[in-house]
Each structure stands twice: as C-alpha cells, then as structure tokens.
Amino acid sequence: MKYASLLSALGAVLLATSSLMADTVSALGRVLPQSGIVDLYGPATDTVQAINVAEGDWVQPGQPLVRLSSTDGAVNRLKQAELDLGSMRVSTAKDIEIARARLATVATETKFAQGRFERIHAAKDSEFVSPDQIEDSTLGKQSAELKLAQTTQDLERAITDAGKLVRAADAEVAAAKAQLAASQVCSPIKARILKIRARVGAQSGGRNELFKIGDTAGMIVVAEVYESEILKVKPGQKAVISSPALPNKMTGTVTAVSGIVFRNTIESMDPNTSTQGRVVEATIRMDEIEPLDRLVFLQVDVTITL
Structure with missing residues (x-):
C-alpha cells in the first residue's frame, strides 16, 4: 500500500515537472548593453597621440575620445x-x-x-x-x-x-x-567606455578597433533559442536568467524575436550537450541593470515562460 502511494506521488511530481518544462523554453544567452557593442575605428594613416578617456567613463555624442597626429x-x-x-x-x-x-x-x-x-x-x-x-x-x-x-x-x-x-x-x-x-574618433552615442585598445604612439587604423563602447543605462540579454522552439517565443513573455557569476537569478521581458535562423555562437559548457545547432535570437530587456552593467558578454542560462 505504501509502495503504491509512493509510486503515485512520484508520478504526480514527474507529471508536474513535465508540465512545467512544457511551459518554458530554455536557451543560452549573452549579456549586452541596450545599444549593443559599438566598435570605433580610426583613420588608417594616423598615429595615436593621446587618449582622452578611461575605461568606465561615460561619454556624450560627438565627444572626441582620442587625439590623432592629424588632429x-x-x-x-x-x-x-x-x-x-x-x-x-x-x-x-x-x-x-x-x-x-x-x-x-x-x-x-x-x-x-x-x-x-x-x-x-x-x-x-x-x-x-x-x-x-x-x-x-x-x-x-x-x-x-x-x-x-x-x-x-x-x-x-x-x-x-x-x-x-x-x-x-x-x-x-x-x-x-x-x-x-x-582626424578624430568621436562617440556616436551617449555610452560608457567598455574597452580601450588604442595605444599612444601606435597606428590608429587596422583591423582592431580603438574603443568598445555601449549604453549600459539599460541592459539586455540576447538569447539563442533553438529553431524548433522559436515559434513559441513572443514579445511580452517573462524570462529568468542565471549564472554562477550572478548572486541571484534576474528577471526580464522578451522585447523582440529575430526572423533569421543561423548557427549558434554560444556553446554550452556541459560536455553532454551538443555544441552546434540552428538558432534564432530573442532579445530580453532586463528589469535591473546591476550587476549586469559590469558583466558585459557574460554567458547566462535563460528560461522563458510561455
């Protein structure tokens, strides 16, 4: 009798878990500023003479970030x-x-x-x-x-x-x-300096950008949802993200779903999980900024409630 009751309870738990999983979509995502990452390059023939900003600084549209030899x-x-x-x-x-x-x-x-x-x-x-x-x-x-x-x-x-x-x-x-x-490299938007690759005395042009900037006044997570599940995801749905780097789970709302299918760029750290797949991007606007504004590019686990 006890054995039958135990099996019944276990079945109910499995059924509830299955139902819960059916009502969510899981994906991997990456933390980004609301503007995305903006890479700034310099003229190919110039040399960097001075850098006017430091990493973490906020800059205004049109503000010169560096002085070049031709300036x-x-x-x-x-x-x-x-x-x-x-x-x-x-x-x-x-x-x-x-x-x-x-x-x-x-x-x-x-x-x-x-x-x-x-x-x-x-x-x-x-x-x-x-x-x-x-x-x-x-x-x-x-x-x-x-x-x-x-x-x-x-x-x-x-x-x-x-x-x-x-x-x-x-x-x-x-x-x-x-x-x-x-002859100048100016910020096109109000943003925070995320990374400075410019070096005084070095050429300003080339393949590498001089600055990475982004508007971290708002943060988003771009989730890569498998193509088989993307039609279930719609703007307005709630999402939860988690990561070992975060002290707590954080919440957000799906704001946009891309219409392009491509090969995933984020790979799971689980060796038992397939590392390649066809995915579609879903953008999630986060309810809170901190500490995500200090963890740009952080890989997170995303659960979207359908």
Whole structure:
C-alpha cells in the first residue's frame, strides 16, 4: 500500500515537472548593453597621440575620445578658415556698403541733372535760354543717367562677387570641418567606455578597433533559442536568467524575436550537450541593470515562460 502511494506521488511530481518544462523554453544567452557593442575605428594613416578617456567613463555624442597626429593640423586649418570667413564677410559687407553709398550719391546727382534738364527745356522758347544751355542740360542729363546705370551695375557686381567670395570661404570651413571629423574618433552615442585598445604612439587604423563602447543605462540579454522552439517565443513573455557569476537569478521581458535562423555562437559548457545547432535570437530587456552593467558578454542560462 505504501509502495503504491509512493509510486503515485512520484508520478504526480514527474507529471508536474513535465508540465512545467512544457511551459518554458530554455536557451543560452549573452549579456549586452541596450545599444549593443559599438566598435570605433580610426583613420588608417594616423598615429595615436593621446587618449582622452578611461575605461568606465561615460561619454556624450560627438565627444572626441582620442587625439590623432592629424588632429592639430585639422584644428588649425578650421580656425584659420573660420577667421578668413569672418574677415571676408566684413570686407564684402564694407564693399557693398561703399557701393550703395556711391549709388545714393550718383542717384542724387542724376535727379538734379534731370530737374535742370526739365526746367531748361520747359523754358527753351524763352529769350533767356540759349541753345548752349539746352545742349549742356541735355548732355548733363545723359551723362548722369549713364553714370547711374554704371553705378547700379557696380553695386550688383559687388553683391555678386561678395556672394561668391563668402561661399568659397564657407566651402573652406566645411572642408576643414570634414578634415577635422576624419582626424578624430568621436562617440556616436551617449555610452560608457567598455574597452580601450588604442595605444599612444601606435597606428590608429587596422583591423582592431580603438574603443568598445555601449549604453549600459539599460541592459539586455540576447538569447539563442533553438529553431524548433522559436515559434513559441513572443514579445511580452517573462524570462529568468542565471549564472554562477550572478548572486541571484534576474528577471526580464522578451522585447523582440529575430526572423533569421543561423548557427549558434554560444556553446554550452556541459560536455553532454551538443555544441552546434540552428538558432534564432530573442532579445530580453532586463528589469535591473546591476550587476549586469559590469558583466558585459557574460554567458547566462535563460528560461522563458510561455
């Protein structure tokens, strides 16, 4: 009787365990920053002169992380280009101002000549107006109008030339900025410096990145789920991760499931488990950041509740 009861209890436990296992999916995963890992490389022809950051530092978008051999020259070129642009704007503005003032003077002279011409021609039949006065007023009017037209063209030419000169100076500033950008290695995002491979005096280019950075303000686990089980996994499902490196199990939520099947890149440490398989990535956003932000790339066991 006791033996039968024991078998019945054991069967119930096995059934419950089987049911529990059927309601979960297990996988291996890797801890990553929410931005993923961003590798930063430098120009192939430069040399590292100084490193501006340390591992663990937080950096802002656009912040230079290193000074290269070409940086000083690019900075000097940009400063000179900006000075030249400022001088050119002042100089061309002054030229235009002079041309406008000259045009205003000539316009006044022309108005006077036209008025004299009109007065004399209005009284040309008078005995007090000589033919010489009529001819002189006509020539004066024509000369003034020609001078006005030429002065107007001079102003238009000054404006056109000023635009060309300023645009050329603007183009030099843009080229200098592009050279400076190419001579710097800047952070594209707000992130933490995870690894520095740059070395002072070494070439900045090559196969190896200078920096590894990532936004550890939020942490994710990318789980590699076997293709045979991936259709069971959906966004919104809860997940638990564990590892000998973690003091406790940690929880998260599935936020995305990839649509690409590929060969697994994470291998189990269990010698009795197959090391190769076809998997699909599922991204899990973790509820807590610490201590995962200090354990980037940590391999973890993942259990997703269906």
